[in-house]
Each structure stands twice: as structure tokens, then as C-alpha cells.
Amino acid sequence: MYAACLFCDAPFPGNEALESFPVGRRVAFDADRGRLWAVCRRCERWNLAPMEQRWEAIEDAERLFRDTRVRVSTDNIGLAKLREGLELVRIGRPLRPEFAAWRYGDQFGRRRRRAVTAGGVGAAAAVVAAPIAVPALVAGLWSGGIFVAGYLAGGVTVPYEMAKEWLLSERVIARVSLGDPADGAPDADIRVRHLRESTLLQDGADGVALRLQHDGGETDLRGASATRALGALLARANAWGASAGQVRAAVHAIDERGDALGWLHAAARRSSRPGGRVMAEWRRVGALALTPVERLAVEMALHEEQERRALEGELEVLTDAWRDAEEIAAIADSI
Known part of the structure; x- marks a missing residue:
């Protein structure tokens, strides 16, 4: 299992989300072809994992990707960010982004x-009447048609209807x-x-x-x-x-x-x-x-x-990197 990038020798930080492959903060996988990469965040190169380390990690990564509610996909690649800080890059047929x-x-x-x-x-009753949020201090008290609102008028008692008009219409x-x-x-x-x-x-x-x-x-x-x-x-x-x-x-x-x-x-x-x-x-x-x-x-x-849209900005770069990594992986797997 890698401790550092094979290309620039930068150390990989660990991740706690993917126990079967706790290497790096960005992991890419292709379940159809059985490939798994640790992506170096310094040089952005994709480090292909040894064959014996892939299968369990790919299954776990697929499950985590499906369980992640915030993700984005194109025709060939998907990106999901887990709350634990791990980013998963999924190669292959995308899943429809979900909202949970x-x-x-x-x-x-x-x-x-x-x-x-x-x-x-x-205050809750005032909000129902106003249909937007109302500060708690202006919930107010009234007696005999008079609105007591020190918050609104610096301690001066003002007519209830005037205060109501301000609260429900003219308040900035x-x-x-x-x-x-x-x-x-x-x-x-x-x-x-x-x-x-x-x-x-x-x-x-x-x-x-x-x-x-x-x-x-x-x-x-x-x-x-x-x-x-x-x-x-x-x-x-x-x-x-x-x-x-x-x-x-x-x-x-x-x-x-x-x-x-x-x-x-x-x-x-x-x-x-x-x-x-x-x-x-x-x-x-x-x-x-x-x-x-x-x-x-x-x-x-x-x-x-x-x-x-923020994720899609990264996808274009990821897609180019994936194509390069795929060529290297195909050669490595054929040896």
C-alpha cells in the first residue's frame, strides 16, 4: 500500500472513510475494469493500486459513493465529497445526483x-401573519389597542396599528x-x-x-x-x-x-x-x-x-487526468 506518490514522492495523507484503502484524500475507481487509484493532490497524478488491493476497496468505494447525497456526474466520470473529507472519483456509468x-x-x-x-x-404567531422571519424582540405586547415596543421606538409607546404596519410591510x-x-x-x-x-x-x-x-x-x-x-x-x-x-x-x-x-x-x-x-x-x-x-x-x-457547478469545474480537469491514467493502467494490467 502506498505511503507516497510514485511520481512526485509527496506523502499521501490517510483517510478514515475507506478502511480497505486508507490512502489519500482523493481516490478514483472503475468498478467495470477493476481499477483503483490514489490521486496525488500535489502533482495530480493517478497512482494505480496493486491488483491484490483493489477489489474490496472498489466495492467499499462504490457503496460510499452511492450513499453520498451530494455528487455530480458526467457521462464518464462522477465526483463525490464525503463529510469525512475523502473525495471519490467514480469512473463509468454515472448515477443520477440525489438530494437527501x-x-x-x-x-x-x-x-x-x-x-x-x-x-x-x-413571536411564532407574528411570523405566521407576516410570512417572513420576524425578530424575537418585536413580538411585542399590546394592551387596549396600544403596542408596547421599546425595541421599535426607543421606549416610546406607539399605536398598535402603526407598529403593525411597520412590522408587516415597511420594515427593512x-x-x-x-x-x-x-x-x-x-x-x-x-x-x-x-x-x-x-x-x-x-x-x-x-x-x-x-x-x-x-x-x-x-x-x-x-x-x-x-x-x-x-x-x-x-x-x-x-x-x-x-x-x-x-x-x-x-x-x-x-x-x-x-x-x-x-x-x-x-x-x-x-x-x-x-x-x-x-x-x-x-x-x-x-x-x-x-x-x-x-x-x-x-x-x-x-x-x-x-x-x-463548483464540482463540475473540477470534473473537466479530472476527465483529462483519467484518460492519461487509463492508458497507463491498461499497459500495467497487460504485463
Whole structure:
């Protein structure tokens, strides 16, 4: 078993995920041809494992690859990153990338627990009315039609209806760039009502764009600008997290569309449907004219698409390296 790269002599770090082949942090395998490589991260050369060490490790690597929920594949090669830090490169017929509830269950569950702990039942009731996240301190107390809100008015008692209007409509919940900050794009304050009035748009290349309402009017954002803005807005809209049932429902919505990109297209159609605001009132939805479960699924899908594209950037390099390694392996196995 290798301790160092055969090409540059760099030592291989160990891995604890693949017990039958604990060599390196990137392992490539081809189950059909029975080949296994340790990939050197210094020189990126593929070190073919001895024949007697391959079969059990290949079986284990295949099982780990199938159990990994975040992965990306092309026609010839797949890449998966395990939580233990090991990267698996799978050569051969790819598996369809999957989206699993466990990845987001902890994330949204923690949000939910923090919100409930901070705000209690009163704040939770305010959130139901507002359809987006509400800071716990403004849950407020009222008596005889008067809203007591030291947080809102510096200790001054203000009329309940005025405070309610601020809380559910005029409160600034985010500040986002209306384009690429590197190009000097201006920032805009986004209020509660803007988030309800903004809609997703379909974008063939990037999956989703954003028609954003703000104090200055309306701006269509696409590409990285849309992704950045949506990240900020969805973090507020979904700040109260989700139950395990809601997470499962969001994952199911994505699975029904085949993948994250398919769901983003579907969510954009729902958000920007003709007469969407009337339909939104009837469906009792809030931010982006989507239900809470639909918004959770959009946030998940955006994460998935960002990771997929980052992985795909590595796949092109991996494919070239695999072709070179395959030639060497074919010669070695024929001796």
C-alpha cells in the first residue's frame, strides 16, 4: 500500500472513510475494469493500486459513493465529497445526483430551535401573519389597542396599528446589490412588502432569475447577481427554519422534478404565474409568492446548484487526468 506518490514522492495523507484503502484524500475507481487509484493532490497524478488491493476497496468505494447525497456526474466520470473529507472519483456509468433530507434537516432544524427559544409562542404567531422571519424582540405586547415596543421606538409607546404596519410591510429586512458590486452596482433596501411583491423568473442557463422590487422600483437580476440576492432574501424568509416534515416535503418537491435545476424552473413558474398576486392571496403564501415549503426547496436547490457547478469545474480537469491514467493502467494490467 502506498505511503507516497510514485511520481512526485509527496506523502499521501490517510483517510478514515475507506478502511480497505486508507490512502489519500482523493481516490478514483472503475468498478467495470477493476481499477483503483490514489490521486496525488500535489502533482495530480493517478497512482494505480496493486491488483491484490483493489477489489474490496472498489466495492467499499462504490457503496460510499452511492450513499453520498451530494455528487455530480458526467457521462464518464462522477465526483463525490464525503463529510469525512475523502473525495471519490467514480469512473463509468454515472448515477443520477440525489438530494437527501439529512443534508438540510440539521440546518433548518437548528434555525427552528433557535427561533423558538428566542421568540416563544408570541413571536411564532407574528411570523405566521407576516410570512417572513420576524425578530424575537418585536413580538411585542399590546394592551387596549396600544403596542408596547421599546425595541421599535426607543421606549416610546406607539399605536398598535402603526407598529403593525411597520412590522408587516415597511420594515427593512435586507440590503442587496442590484448587480455586480465590482462594477459599482448600487445597493437597495428591501422591505417586507418588497419580498412579497418580488418574483422568481426562469433562466435556462442558471435555473432562476429574480425580479426584485425595492424602494427605487424594479430590477431584474440574473446569474451571480440573482444568486447573491436570493441567498440574502431566502435567509430571512426561511429564518424560522422548518420541521422534519417540512424538510421532507421540500426534498420531495425537488425529487419530483428530477433535480435541483428542474425544481428551480418549476418554482419560477409558480412564483411568476399570471395573476400571481391574486393567486398568492388565495393560496395564503408570502415571500416570492411561494409557500413556506416551496421557499425551503428553493433555498436547498440553490445550494445544490452552486455545489454542482463548483464540482463540475473540477470534473473537466479530472476527465483529462483519467484518460492519461487509463492508458497507463491498461499497459500495467497487460504485463
